[in-house]
Amino acid sequence: MSAPVVSIGLSAAIVSAEGERPSVLVVTHEDAEDALPFGPFDPAHDRTLELGLRKWVGEQTGFDLDYTEQLYTFGDKGRHLSSADVSARVVSVGYLALTRQNQIIAATETQWRGWYQYFPWEDWRDTKPAMIEEAILPALRKFVKDAPNAEAAELRRDRVRLCFGEDGIPWDEEKVLERYELLYEAGLVKEFLRDAGARASQKAAGKRPALGTAMMFDHRRILATAIARLRGKLKYRPVVFELMDPVFTLLELQRTVEALAGLKLHKQNFRRLVADQGLVEGTGKFSTQARGRPAELFRFRREVLRERPAPGMRLGARRGKMV
Amino acid sequence: MSAPVVSIGLSAAIVSAEGERPSVLVVTHEDAEDALPFGPFDPAHDRTLELGLRKWVGEQTGFDLDYTEQLYTFGDKGRHLSSADVSARVVSVGYLALTRQNQIIAATETQWRGWYQYFPWEDWRDTKPAMIEEAILPALRKFVKDAPNAEAAELRRDRVRLCFGEDGIPWDEEKVLERYELLYEAGLVKEFLRDAGARASQKAAGKRPALGTAMMFDHRRILATAIARLRGKLKYRPVVFELMDPVFTLLELQRTVEALAGLKLHKQNFRRLVADQGLVEGTGKFSTQARGRPAELFRFRREVLRERPAPGMRLGARRGKMV
DNA sequence: TACATTTATACTCGAAATGAGTATAAAAAT
DNA sequence: ATTTTTATACTCATTTCGAGTATAAATGTA
DSSP, rough: OOOOOOOOOOOOEEEEEEEEEEEEEEOOOTTTBBBBOOOOOOTOOOSHHHHHHHHHHHHHHHHOOEEEEEEEOOOOSSSSOOOOOOTTTEEEEEEEEEOOOTTTSSSTTTEEEEHHHHHHHGSSSSSSOOHIIIHHHHHHHHHHTOSSSSSHHHHHHHHHHHHTTTOOOOTTTTTHHHHHHHHHHTTTSSHHHHHHHHSSOOOOSSSSOSSOOOBHHHHHHHHHHHHHHHHHTTTSSSGGGGOSSSSEOOOHHHHHHHHTTTTOOHHHHHHHHHTTOEEEEEEEEOOOOOSSSEEEEEEEEEHHHHHHSSSOOSSSSSOOOOO | OOOEEEEEEEEEEEEETTEEEEEEEEEEEESSBBBOEEEETTTOOOOSSSHHHHHHHHHHHHHHHHEEEEEEEEEEEEESOOOSSSSSSEEEEEEEEOOTTTOOOSSTTEEEEEEEHHHGOOSSSOOHHHIIIIIIIHHHHHHHOOSSSSSHHHHHHHHHHHHHHHHTTTTTTTHHHHHHHHHHHTTTTTTHHEEEEEEHHOOOOOOOOSSOBBBSTHHHHHHHHHHHHHHHHHTSSGGGGGGSSSSEOOOHHHHHHHHTTTOOOOOHHHHHHHHTTTTTTEEEEEESSSSEEEEEEEEOOHHHHHHHSOOOOOOSSSSOSSS
């Protein structure tokens, strides 16, 4: 067995949310797709993968990561194409990091981008995005029809129903990755054509919509994983507070949760939930904004982490009826 | 930058549950610790990591994996020591696979082992394991006391409370990994001494208990991750059925869930939950066992996967009060 | 055969959580 | 002075959950 030519890449979806806009730190180059901060794991010097990531991100973007969590390890051949060496195989370990936008960004090519630019169908705060009915579902129905046989068509139909919620199946804001993968396989994102082109014939590059902004390598896939994980975690861990300023109003908190989840929430119930959970405490001070009655400023009660095992942010009926 | 000397290892926690005993497939060698089926990722031939795993497991154990799920990628220096080459760095990607014990095991060194042999403190079905009060908590209190400073002691105390549930904090059966990591850091599992011995001085190898059966490399850590993931997933996905025969009684189903979760459940409520969820359907046939009234045989309704987004098995109050 | 034991299954009941309001207060804008 | 906007307190019906009770249907045993 010869020495395998693998290298391990560490990618980070560094997320923040200021002003109701969930954003991700991307590295932009002219003539190239946006990329996540990305660097090699150095086995000689990095004691753990996460330390390798922190070092790398620090060097490349000037960021000192705080909350960090491993997402998934992708190793699919053909979905991480490097222009340098097509034969080299890269296995990439994706991470999610949460931060505020108060750190200086060292490199000018590194910028905050709203994440819905990459996933416009994921933002249901105002209305169901029109593109779902207008572009996505028609194209997916064609994808179902083009299945090689009836059985495959059935499988595809079910995936479309579950992912985009037809016939009474409700929208599940956590299925971000499943939706992206479905669109990829249906050839509706630019990455598919790119990867397919490098793979083989690039025959049917027909007139299909290219949904959302593409990213380099498999970085949009990693970002989809990050959003899905964050949307899920919101509900049972107080992670939003990693994205909040030290003090905030309850409406600001709610807007941030809504921005991340891509959904609107019931205000009074949100407030009840947050209060009942003991997640925040009032400061006695009040915000002075332009309109409306001034709202009290709250701060996160870090102690809950020690008092209760799994405090989260219910977003509506979710998860779990036994078996 | 020189070519990094990394290889990628693929490890699988292959789980089954027959006769109320959750088991894991281990490779046993005389004079060596038990190991999970483990093999290298071959970038030249394996199109994806998961395919590499399936190939490897098939060759080594004769198993054809069905349900498979990636767990986590571990790369800690010093926690995956190979006797062959101490300098080589192994990054291992852990997987969870679920199966029934109806396949032939090819290699004789490969055997089913009850997983509570490795985690005896995780089985609360009959009573809270006595070893927690008798051995674990005293040793952990010493660990707290030995902290380098007051602040570190406080952190350690909190971890002990959250992991093993003191002062009214309830036992959380999902914290399997957190508990193992805590015991590792406190030097209460054999792997710690082994890794420390290879690392450095091996000074205080004192009279500490060695809890549970040790495993090779970081395989017990991977198994802990697998159990934790499975215990969590039970609640929102119908994964138990991967471990059941095609037909089963509701009590058999309940016993399997209990075995995995390490908890006893309320029978009538379990039945209500399963029925309300539409997870099973009666076959009209009845079991003929020795004692008691015969129970109806049920089968899993695979269709639920297409009807409802996230059917699971509530195990009691869990997860999620908003933020 | 009568009765104890074991398991299955149906049903009840109260507490808590959830979803969807209504009502009222306190500010700025018109 | 009135409208608009936001904050915040409360209500109410429904659902879910945890914990039982009651009854049925088998086997084992006195």
